[in-house]
Amino acid sequence: MSEMWLNMGPQHPMTHGLWNLRVKIDGEMILDCDPEMGYLHRGIEKISEDRHYNEVITLMDRCCYVAGLAWEHLYILAAEQALHVTPPERADYIRAMCDEFQRIASHLMWYAAFVQDLGLMSPFLYGMRDRDLVLDLFQSFTGARMTYEYQRVGGVRSDLPAGFTDRARKVLDWLDERYVEYDRLCLGSTIFRERCDDLGKLTARDCIATGVTGPMLRSAGLKRDLRKDRPYSIYKQLDFDVAVADAADVTARYLVRMEEMRQSSRMLRQILDWLDHHPGPVLADRLPRWLGAPYAPQGREGYLLKRNYPKGLGFSSVEEPHGEAQAYVVNEGGEHPYRVKFRSPVFANISAARHYLVGYHVADIPPIMGSVDVCVGEVDR
């Protein structure tokens, strides 16, 4: 067979979203590839300029549909910095809890999609089944399973319901047993190892050169995790290890994500213990009144008029389940943010496709792209 360009996408089972991977193939070998993004562009950054600060949160849930709360946290951190608002400590802990649960839910979703790409059918449903338990927890305090709209500038919308921490611990216990099962199904399978070892190699040097972050970077042996290196929120108080692997291949990425889920469980137990013993307010007492009328807390009138309110810049970077996400919010004193800009980790991870796809087989594309953990919502924004 002569060389040909093959469009994998925008409608293709491998993409897990809406993007196009153009690959140049000779028989089954990949000679070149060219990822094309932009099919899911909704102009979230531009729309944000026309919304109240709290209304942007709705868009954050749509940025990444498997890690909505992590993206809310990212934006909120930047917006609070720009608006000079400090949340109560309990709200910070709840947000960190959301982050870690979201990481587990996102990684479970990744696990399900990844093994499905390899042709493993049952673990796909096991992953989805266990993710549902985490979504149940989200539903119990946010009211939604996917688009939560839970965090607010200055705190979170509402406190956790009674008995939540016990239920959450039960879910964590269940999940900790399941991780062993997952490992047995994947790492214990010879076919899995044959397919994933030495596949999709991306060295630490290439990672740095192409801006690849998150589990992909850590799987190359580089111990970089924003929660440790530049701790935001309450991560300084938590005791956890950064998951690292050396092989820089698909198996290594699997190992890193599995270990991250275990570390998240460990963190969550500490957070839940703290939440048990420290009741308190979850929304700042004093908030600018014009922050967004639909969500303004009752009885907490603003203390500053709009025209007197100081301007500000907000920047935040968060270790999102897929990598390092960054947000930049400019407060020029108006009701709406003057400018909002995000950095999507998956955008960089996909853009480096040429570095980890070329030289492998067509059949390797699904597991490699699966190990990247693509979430197109945040790529195109």
Add this chain to the structure above:
Amino acid sequence: MGGATLFSVSDTLASVLLNGLGSIFPQPIHGWLTNPDLILGLAVLIFGAILLAASMINTIVLIWWERKLLGRFMDRRGAMHVGYAGLLQNFADGLKLFRKNTFRPRESDSLGFYAGPVAYMVTSLIIFGILPISSGWNSGALPLSLLLALAIFSFAPLFIFVSAWSSNNKYSLMGGMRSAAQMIAYEVPLLLAVVAVVVVSGSFDLATIVQEQQNYWFWGPLFLALVVFVAGMLAEMERIPFDLPEAEAELVEGWNTEYGGMLFAFFMLADYLRALVGSILVVLLFLGGWTMPGWVPSAATSFPLAGIVWFMVKTYAVFGLFVWIRASLPRVRTDQLLRIGWNRMIPLSLASVFLAAALVLVRCLPVFGCLPSPGV
């Protein structure tokens, strides 16, 4: 020996027809109607219709069986709503496909596009005419029925490749190429594993092979051949560890990407027909067919429904094993698949042939007892 001791359903039908028609019609028509050749032809036609219906219904129940089993393996229930425990779900699905418009890509080749699925389906159906299901259900005593069945079974890659190529789609083409490469690579170990059975039983006739297993089944002494045969069958049926030709993650739907409606249903049905044939062959060659330890078919059970039921139970159990494998294994890569086929399976199958030959020489094993004396 061969099929001489067996008696075929067609003959039974013919005698039933002969007696029945003879008593109804007056003399001139009677004389013409009771022409034995005509009656036999009629009987074969009726038998063919019964076979078609039986194989189709079994195939559809097989799909149901797979959906239910897969559901259980995946911690869910499978089809539940149409019919009792979802038994009619596949009929509903079939009806839906039947009502769909069949379309063809403009640039595709009309003849290949339409002929491919039909030929694939037809060749899969023909095999059922050869397979004996019980001592009474045997469409004809063919001394080489095993070879014929496997020969027709191996037609498939040709038709798959034709329909894939004529689809004029890159994914279809790649799927077709993979399919052809895979089926040819696995044909060899499959046939060598069959040779082991032939060596031990001394016959190419499926019915005789089953009869030879009256005392004990071949899966024990020929375990290696069974493993090779099952693995080869998985590749021939394109089921999950070896389902590369339609690997949906990278090739969308492989060689049948461009097919929709009833043509797609043809492919789907033919796939499961082949899965059924594969399971039946495993039962016939290694699990003793309709024989049951301590049960000898007598004249009283000349149309033994018990044998058929017992046979189908085994067939569904074997297919259950295939489903189990599908539920728990990932898919291998093309080059790995071919490497497994040529480097591992062929030596293994050769070893199994030598093992079978040694078995015939030794005749008796302390564990499995003595082999029956070879056939003619």
